[in-house]
Amino acid sequence: MKIASLRRGLIAGVSLAAVALTGCAGGRSGGAELPPASFVSGQDGPGEEYVIGPLDELTIFVWRNPELGGRVQVRPDGRITTPLITDMPAVGKTPTMLAQDIRIQLSRYINDPIVSVIVNQATGTFSQQIRVIGATERPASLPFRANMTLLDAMIAVGGLGEYAAGNRARLVRFNRATGRQQEYSLRINDLIRRGDTSANVRLQPGDVIIIPESSF
Numbered sequence: 659m660k661i662a663s664l665r666r667g668l669i670a671g672v673s674l675a676a677v678a679l680t681g682c683a684g685g686r687s688g689g690a691e692l693p694p695a696s697f698v699s700g701q702d703g704p705g706e707e708y709v710i711g712p713l714d715e716l717t718i719f720v721w722r723n724p725e726l727g728g729r730v731q732v733r734p735d736g737r738i739t740t741p742l743i744t745d746m747p748a749v750g751k752t753p754t755m756l757a758q759d760i761r762i763q764l765s766r767y768i769n770d771p772i773v774s775v776i777v778n779q780a781t782g783t784f785s786q787q788i789r790v791i792g793a794t795e796r797p798a799s800l801p802f803r804a805n806m807t808l809l810d811a812m813i814a815v816g817g818l819g820e821y822a823a824g825n826r827a828r829l830v831r832f833n834r835a836t837g838r839q840q841e842y843s844l845r846i847n848d849l850i851r852r853g854d855t856s857a858n859v860r861l862q863p864g865d866v867i868i869i870p871e872s873s874f
């Protein structure tokens with residue numbers, strides 16, 4: 659009888675431990691942890707060089723020939739049209755690269771043109787956007803800016819939704835070195851609702867933040 663009671667006690671203990679572990683796992687997402695980032699960077703620096711994306715608004719300036727430039731929007735197919743130039747690819751180029759390509763084309767009509775390209779409204783390519791989806795107030799694609807953090811992204815989308823499981827959120831990041839995606843766990847509840855500074859992490863261009871809803 660004592661042996662049977664002992665066995666029942668051990669089984670009950672194991673079952674309770676399994677439930678406890680399951681509960682802990684449900685509170686946070688799986689995946690690697692990112693190092694914390696400060697709310698205000700001690701030394702801000704420039705980010706990666708900007709790459710033009712579809713629907714970006716540009717100003718093309720041609721020195722001494724203003725009629726050859728103007729304000730244009732990159733079409734959904736990634737091209738632009740200006741006076742004397744038709745259907746020039748713009749997406750995937752930096753403003754400097756696009757200016758150089760326009761200069762080469764205009765050289766057929768004028769001598770030694772000087773061209774500048776200014777980005778008035780940036781959307782960027784998908785590889786340069788931060789996308790926040792799931793249980794948030796305003797799911798959105800955000801243009802990446804230098805030194806951007808998780809807190810910045812959550813402010814931009816209005817924070818967590820009412821039923822969000824913020825501590826089970828995940829960040830999906832493409833690793834260019836390996837050519838694979840990697841997932842990291844996020845603790846957005848701790849960051850926003852508890853003010854835990856260690857839960858703030860630095861973002862990179864192309865990051866996708868996925869916020870699930872609570873199961874209850």
